[in-house]
């Protein structure tokens with residue numbers, strides 16, 4: 001299939017590599033100002049910090065033109081703050097037969113894209129791996145490579161076959177479950193800590209549970225169906241987090257292949273002074289809580305803290321300072 005990756009950062013680079021490995025014809029769309037940098041990359045590489053084999057592949061085609069003729073699958077791999085600008089660059093109508101695959105975190109993007117592109121197949125790809133880009137076309141993978149498609153289209157479900165990436169098929173409930181776990185991004189972002197810190201430091205774990213408890217109350221009030229990406233119900237997951245010592249970390253290591261160096265990308269966004277995706281993560285809980293009249297004070301405080309960090313108005317907090325600020 002002809003695949004066009006838009007947003008060749010951490011996720012885009014890893015997906016490009018596995019798509020090339022699976023034998024697809026892959027092109028990467030980059031901003032015109034960055035084209036030369038990408039074209040000077042020697043290869044397309046994904047270095048794994050775990051047991052997954054690293055990949056070093058021929059550089060895919062680089063383009064600064066959004067020419068969608070003959071593209072079968074268009075992967076959107078930008079972050080939320082860049083999405084409105086990107087959508088403006090896309091034509092009003094996408095070519096017939098093209099499947100649009102948003103890879104951004106969060107829920108609620110599909111209905112927006114369906115409205116913007118009626119008649120186009122929209123298939124959300126949930127990114128279960130963690131990666132960070134080091135330089136153009138070179139990324140570090142700090143978990144097992146795993147993705148989940150919310151689609152029944154067999155061509156899409158099978159498109160990574162043979163590449164080494166683990167593919168799952170999920171529904172909307174899984175996207176809401178992933179959102180719940182992704183609320184950790186802001187906890188790690190505010191304290192510049194790793195997933196390992198989050199799951200082994202009692203103070204951070206307590207903050208994470210507080211944030212998720214509010215989200216669960218909101219989900220229940222709004223009748224949101226959710227399936228957690230961990231194989232246990234929320235009550236048990238919560239209990240393990242609070243009372244199980246390092247067990248939650250061991251599960252994450254075993255199930256996702258998480259390594260010690262894995263930071264959620266919000267931590268990198270904050271240190272780099274970039275706008276984060278907080279509105280599309282904890283902001284969703286805050287907004288749904290507002291609609292359903294369920295208070296979300298811990299999420300509210302965490303959101304305003306992240307806004308202050310984005311604006312450079314304060315520095316990242318120690319776990320203890322974060323806990324005092326949030327709870």
Ligand SMILES: NC(=O)c1ccc[n+]([C@@H]2O[C@H](COP(=O)([O-])OP(=O)(O)OC[C@H]3O[C@@H](n4cnc5c(N)ncnc54)[C@H](OP(=O)(O)O)[C@@H]3O)[C@@H](O)[C@H]2O)c1
Nearest residue numbers: 007008009010011031077078079082104105127130131265
């Ligand atoms: N990283 C992870 O481990 C991970 C895991 C799960 C989910 N996700 C989700 O995946 C999504 C992408 O995250 P990411 O970490 O891959 O972000 P990222 O590393 O910041 O990459 C985004 C890329 O999009 C490019 N871009 C933005 N606007 C563009 C435009 N108009 N035209 C062309 N390129 C454009 C950026 O280029 P410039 O550098 O030139 O701006 C950058 O290379 C997010 O929603 C994130 O939450 C990420």
